[in-house]
Amino acid sequence: xxxxxxxxxxxxxxxxxxxxxxxxxxVTVLDDLSxxxxxxxxxxxxxxxxxxxxxxxxxxxMDGVLHFAAKSLVGESVxxxxxYWEHNLGGTLALLDAMRAAGVGRVVFSSTAATYGEPERxxxxxxxPTRPTNPYGASKLAVDTALGAFAGLYGLAxxxxxYFNVGxxxxxxxxxxxxERHTVETHLIPNVLAVPLGQxxxxxxxxxxxxxxxxxxxxxxxxxxxxxxxxxxxxxACAPGEHKIYNLGSGTGFSVQEVLSVCREVxxxxxxxxxxxxxxxxxxxxxxxxxxxxxxxxxxxxHPSLRDIVADAWDAVPR
Numbered sequence: 001x002x003x004x005x006x007x008x009x010x011x012x013x014x015x016x017x018x019x020x021x022x023x024x025x026x027v028t029v030l031d032d033l034s035x036x037x038x039x040x041x042x043x044x045x046x047x048x049x050x051x052x053x054x055x056x057x058x059x060x061x062m063d064g065v066l067h068f069a070a071k072s073l074v075g076e077s078v079x080x081x082x083x084y085w086e087h088n089l090g091g092t093l094a095l096l097d098a099m100r101a102a103g104v105g106r107v108v109f110s111s112t113a114a115t116y117g118e119p120e121r122x123x124x125x126x127x128x129p130t131r132p133t134n135p136y137g138a139s140k141l142a143v144d145t146a147l148g149a150f151a152g153l154y155g156l157a158x159x160x161x162x163y164f165n166v167g168x169x170x171x172x173x174x175x176x177x178x179x180e181r182h183t184v185e186t187h188l189i190p191n192v193l194a195v196p197l198g199q200x201x202x203x204x205x206x207x208x209x210x211x212x213x214x215x216x217x218x219x220x221x222x223x224x225x226x227x228x229x230x231x232x233x234x235x236x237a238c239a240p241g242e243h244k245i246y247n248l249g250s251g252t253g254f255s256v257q258e259v260l261s262v263c264r265e266v267x268x269x270x271x272x273x274x275x276x277x278x279x280x281x282x283x284x285x286x287x288x289x290x291x292x293x294x295x296x297x298x299x300x301x302x303h304p305s306l307r308d309i310v311a312d313a314w315d316a317v318p319r
Contacts, residue, residue, distance in 0.1 A: 002026045002061055003235075004104075006052050006095065007068030008045070009036030011180045012110065015170045015228040016066055018042040022173050023232060028058055031069065040178060052091040056098035064106035064238070065099060066231055067092065070140070073186060074114070077136035088139035089146070096150055106238045107147070108231050111160040113220075113247060113288050115141040122253070123220075123289035126162075126245050148243040157238035161230060161293075163248040164286055165189075168223040168309040169316030179316035180224075188219070188259055189313055196269035197319060203271060205256050207278035216256035218285040220249040223303035223312070233297045246297070249288035250304045258306065266310045 003020055007013040008029030013036070020027045027045040030052065031038075041047045048058055052069045059065075070088050071077065077084040092109075099107065114137030115130045132138040143160075150156040167189045169179040180190050194200045208215040230248050237244065254262075264271050293299045303309065 001063035002028075004028050004030060004055065004058060004062050004065045005068065006030045006055065006065065007036065007070065007110075009033060009038060009040045009047070010068060011178075011182070012166060012224060012227060013066075013068035014040040014042065015178045015224050016068070016231045017045050018170065018172045018176070018178060019228045019232060020066075021045055028062075030055055030058060035183065037181065042172065042176070043174065053094045055095050056101065059098055059102035059104050062102065062104045064108070064235060065095070065104060066108045066235065067095065068110045070110070072136060073184060074134050074136050075186070077134050077139070081135035084135045084139045088136075089142045092143045093146060096146065096156070100154060105155065105240060106157045106235070108234045108238065109143060109147060109158065109160045111144055111162045111245070112137060112140045113162045113164045113249075113286065115144065115162060118283045119286065122285045123249070123251065123287040124247065125289045126247055126292055144245065151241055151243040155240045156243070157240045158243040159234040159238055160243070160245045161234060161248050162245065162288065163222055163227060164220045164288060165222070166224050166227055167221055168225065168303065168312040170225045170228065177316045180313065188256065189221075189263070189310060192260060192263045192271060193267065193314055193317065195271045196267040197317060201272065202274045203260065204276045205260075205273050206276050206282060208275055210284040212255055212284055214255050214257045217282055218253035218255045218287065220253055220287045221306060221309055222248055222250050222301060223309050226301040226303055230293065230297075230299050233299050237297055246293035247288040247290055248293065249290050250301055251287070251290055252304065253285055253287040254306050259310075262306050262310050266307065266314050
């Protein structure tokens with residue numbers, strides 16, 4: 001198929017683009033490089049540096065779109081909500097209109113489990129209430145709503161994938177390594193690994209009095225290679241007039257202390273940790289159930305081990 005990957009120069013988008021190329025698809029990556037990296041675009045993919053609002057120029061003849069382009073920092077979304085609504089929702093609506101005009105009827109959307117907000121239970125299932133607690137999650141939920149409307153009104157074939165924490169690195173068939181590298185890093189694993197790399201002195205642990213086995217927050221982690229593979233399965237599962245939603249996760253939660261312990265083991269570094277106050281709105285446990293995508297699409301994580309995720313991330317860092 002001829003496929004457009006928006007945000008394909010970013011961490012997850014580049015891994016999906018690489019897997020699509022390896023699967024024999026003709027891939028065009030569209031990215032404005034505001035947070036992505038041109039050198040992350042895989043060999044064999046065409047690269048167009050542009051905004052998703054300019055996607056109409058490259059959509060002719062496409063069979064589908066995998067949509068990753070988004071603003072994704074929770075804290076920034078609280079400080080600059082208009083930016084998130086304009087880019088995440090406004091940009092996606094422009095993309096969907098351009099797809100309609102070009103006759104492109106299939107889309108896989110990179111959504112987020114932040115659409116659920118603070119859950120009533122764990123693990124979270126797709127039918128649980130969606131009550132996002134920040135503009136980032138709200139803007140992503142609005143896109144999910146729009147996809148449902150476009151499916152019902154115009155016959156769009158759409159799948160949304162909701163996930164929390166992604167980690168690890170992907171080594172492509174040609175030996176090229178795709179890794180996480182954000183200018184502003186908010187994810188736990190790369191921030192912990194920054195200590196043995198000499199980029200920071202210690203890691204902050206925000207709260208140690210949560211109702212969890214060791215008192216620290218518990219989160220779901222998924223390997224980026226497993227996550228990317230789910231997007232390829234979702235592409236095949238797109239059905240005209242339907243909007244399907246799937247959670248993606250390991251099905252197992254890991255606490256902040258467990259992540260620290262594994263990072264210490266993998267790196268051989270003591271990695272000092274400093275206890276800090278809880279962050280407002282941080283739920284004790286966030287774990288997503290992936291039973292629906294397992295039963296309907298046959299997906300399951302091939303790298304469910306936290307150690308594998310951390311080790312792959314560590315091995316991929318240049319030093």
